[in-house]
Amino acid sequence: MSSTLPGGIHDRPVAVIGSGTLGRRIALMFATRGGEVRIYDTSLAAGKEAVTYVEQNIDRVAATVEGGRPGRAIVTDDLSHALSGAWLAVEAVPERLDLKKQIFRRLDELAEPDAILASNSSSYASRQFIDHVRRPERVLNMHFYMPPVQNAVDLMSDGRTDPDVISFLRKELPGYGVHPFVALQESTGFIFNRVWAAIKREALRVVAEGVSTPQDVDAMWKINMGTPAGPFRMMDQVGLDVVLDIENHYAEENPGLPEGPRVLLEKYVAAGRLGAKTGQGFYDDYRENTGRQAGS
Template sequence: MTYTLPANIADRPITIVGGGTLGRRIALMLSLQGAEVRVFDTSLAVARSAVEYVATQRHRAVNELGGSQAVRLAAQDNLTTALRDAWLVVEAVPEKLGLKQALFADLDHLAAPDAVLASNSSSFAASEFIGGVSHPERVLNMHFYMPPAVRSVELMSSGHTDPRIIDLLMAELPKYALTPHVVRKESTGFIFNRIWAAIKRESLLVVAEGVAEPKDVDALFADVFKSEITPFRFMDEVGLDVVLDIENHYCEVAGVENKSAPMLQEYIDNGWLGVKSGRGFYNDYS
């Protein structure tokens, strides 16, 4: 069967699968045009919390970025209901390959035949989790950073993605105040994250080896690069559990040992996950 691009997208919902830190921020951006946005999570409480976040933050985002004041949000813990007639589905679940493989097989079966199935994964290429997908031509990576503050989005083909989907998203995403960039060749970490991974890895190592404290690394980084974003503050925002998953995957692909894993695991075992738990490398989050 030949894949047909989604039609009447202005009148159809968008579904975000995963209501965590990034899922809710993606939902916020994709709500700017007033389309119905559904947030699915296996925990209805998490989905409702994500919808509440969008509802409370949306007015400011519309004022700053433009868009419709109308808002239609729904929290779902039933995947079939959440996917019904959606033209775009964005996966934002934890960086676990088996989880993504199972989920995309379900999405392929349950979503509308013309729905675009996008993964927000920053460390797994879509080619790694389309084994159970009957129509891989509609699957791709659509990687967000930390919107609405960072609005760049990377689009990367699975190697089977219909090129018209890339063209469609390049045209549609700017309507949501997003700036899309095409990753020209499959790459673990895509564009920016390959560069960031090197900075992050060395930052973790100089602390794990006792060369510096996180605050020293951040202070130097801020001074030299005149940047408000610094390595350890940023890792605290992402979540140290997520950082560990990503680092483990990068090291596995490269065939090297993750030497910072014991330090990260100690933080995680203590419940110090970063901003979301109130403490990470820093303990001044209220």
């Protein structure tokens, strides 16, 4: 299998599809080489918030990247414009398989012939949404965690991805301050997230069974592991609706997983307590610290 790899990438934009918690952080990292990142969102208001996030953080983050310099982010609700000239498109929309299939059909139709089409999906293998993609050799998972603090990235083939595309990304991504690791075979949850899923699921189970509270679990975690945040604070940052979507997907693949963690998450999501993005989740201290949390 062979395909033309994208050329002149430092003079070409990157498109990020979705302006949510991770979309804006992905955009921030690709703006660290002085180029343009185009954030596509059907909600221009949400997209403008993402641009503001990039503008507030780009000077600091670009200074941590070797050879980095601040670029810029723009928002558009025109997918054709977002993709025009882009060497890379990163999908960062909610974890709904039907939505991802629609997005990748359009990316395949509208992107440049040499563009790499990547999904930030944390629970779906890219193999599952290439039904209507004509160039599956250019598609793969590129899963980010929580940049600019957690900068590891999983790369995983859709089963037909050109190996040269993966090699190309392994070479180029560190230049944007992110560090790729390749899953050697298809794996729901990739590498680190498989381990993390088990940790957060058991933490949720401990609380669902009334053994402890989110705050005490986190306090013990911080003492024993020496980290600034525990599992519940980290789930709040990701968004409890996203965490629930991921848990539901794992449960579809493995019906034997305990139900308690999902029931607990459903309670919070039904109450509109989605975490930092709504001001309340397992913690209630986000409203007075919105700016600090967003840039943490």
